[in-house]
Amino acid sequence: MRPSLSRRLATPIIAAGAAITLMLGGAGTAVADPTPPPPSSTGDQSSDNLRWNLSLTAVNGAPGSNIVHPGDTVTFTSKIWKNSGIGRYMTAIRQIQPAGFEYVSHTISKLSNVTPEGEAGVKATCTGGGCNSVPIIGTKGYLDNVDFAVTYKIPLTQAFGDYNAGFKFDVYTFGSQQGGSGAWVRVVDPKVATTTTLTAPVAAKTGEQIDLSANVGPADAVGTVQFKDGDNNIGSPVTVVGGVASTQHTFETPGAHDITAVFTGDTLFHDATSEISTVDVTTDTTTTLTAPATAVVGAPVTFDAAISPATATGQVQFKDGDVNVGSPVDVIDGSAAITRTFVEAGSHSFTAHFTGTGGNLNSDSAASPLTVNDADFGTTTTVLEPVTATVGVETNLSATVLPFPNAGQVEFTVDGVPVGTADVGTGDGVAVLPHTFDTVGTSNVVATFVGAPGFATSTSAEYSVTVKAVEPDREDTTTTLGIAGNSTVGNAMTFTATVAPAGANGTIQFKVGTTAIGAPVAVVDGVATITHIFDAEGTYAVTAAFVGGDGWNDSVSGPTVVGITTATTPGPGTGSLGSLSGIFGS
Structure with a gap:
């Protein structure tokens, strides 16, 4: 239930229409005590030593109090009467x-003209034949009272404090204005x-719902x-119920958020704002690193x-x-982002x-490995044969x-058509690919090195x-190659070419890569032999051309690949050649 107005005031408000006699005092007197002193009774006031009795009363909404409020109407009544003497x-x-x-209105008990003069006052001047013969107040020899009531409205914006309505009058005999006492009210x-x-809460995270609550006192306060x-604003105003209002909120941005609760009361309750509560809002973060796996x-x-x-x-x-x-x-x-250039090869994380x-909270990326390689060597590829x-x-x-x-590897094309690939010998850089031309004339051969780690491609x-066309009256032959010996640097190996049919006569030119080994060797009973010593490690393609x-028609063996290594321990006899099957074909 909303509390009554009288219950909430230290001094009761005056009932409507009642008249009270107020304490008389000087205009603008300030009273420090919030409870005003009791009103004085009407007294015999000696204003001009002629013993005219003066009193001043204020009429408001409740008897027994000079406590008023913005919006109230107040009536001040001046009473003057003859007491004794001249x-x-x-x-x-x-x-x-x-x-x-x-100013609102006035009443006066004697015939007179009344003129509002703003803050200077409300003046009543006698009328009816001259003020020296027809006084506002009674003539000498009889008693007659004057009641002068002026009603004022207290603005809603009126500052709180004590306010005085003074009283002055003009005496014909003196020809001057005399000061009277005043009555005050307290707004x-x-x-x-x-x-x-x-x-x-002291802390929160973005995207998570939190509770906010406000306690308003007194508990019966009405408002939002x-x-x-x-x-x-966080949401809409929340109605206070039993002195409490609450809501839920989700922060969208991190950082320090200054939260307040602003109470807006109805006509009986003052507004009030809470102290600031700072909520430290944080946001979880993720960090993702993007980097190449290799670099040069x-x-x-x-x-x-x-x-x-x-x-x-x-x-x-x-x-x-x-x-x-x-x-x-x-x-x-x-x-x-950051850019870095590496000066040497190596592994990094x-x-x-x-x-x-x-x-925003801290976060770390996962490790990103990086291998830095030396720059690829530029290469040059050259076709040498046939x-x-x-x-055919x-x-x-x-x-x-x-x-x-x-x-x-090297990829060969003949007249723009790919015809196959062959591994490059690491010992001599030669790639050999068997091929049969099917058209008489001139053919163009192109070789492309397709690259390897550390080596650039080239064409x-x-x-x-x-x-040429096949020469007439010649018999076809075939040539095969065999290799024996210790496949290590510095040891002699034997190359044996076998030509079929065995009766074919002619010569064999042995080659390692494109380098001829010795002079052509005559074929005897279908066989020609030569020895060779490799002086460097690597793989080599060995061929025999008849x-x-x-x-008899010419023929050529397919390349036989020999892998040459450095011997770690000397040993007698012939070492194993391992597999000599041509990785370039047979």
């Missing part, structure tokens, strides 16, 4: 308007003071509470760190293992460490790659091969 004629009387009060606040206490985040010495490498959410603020420190790489980088729109500001070929007869296409790569210029004598 009579005097009154020409005018004036009530001094309390500062800020608004006080009619509303009940309230308090608001906010309960809020608006919860606020700084100057921004001397080439720039960029490391990108993506921070989520993208609105997070802070810096990223990139690290190579435990070592900082550069200075921390500001995060802009959820991203930070990069991470990105985000340090948040404004309530100069001539016979249509298998021959070898040969190309060299410089510098010698440690792996890789040869076109190489022209003259393809140049037929009268009546």
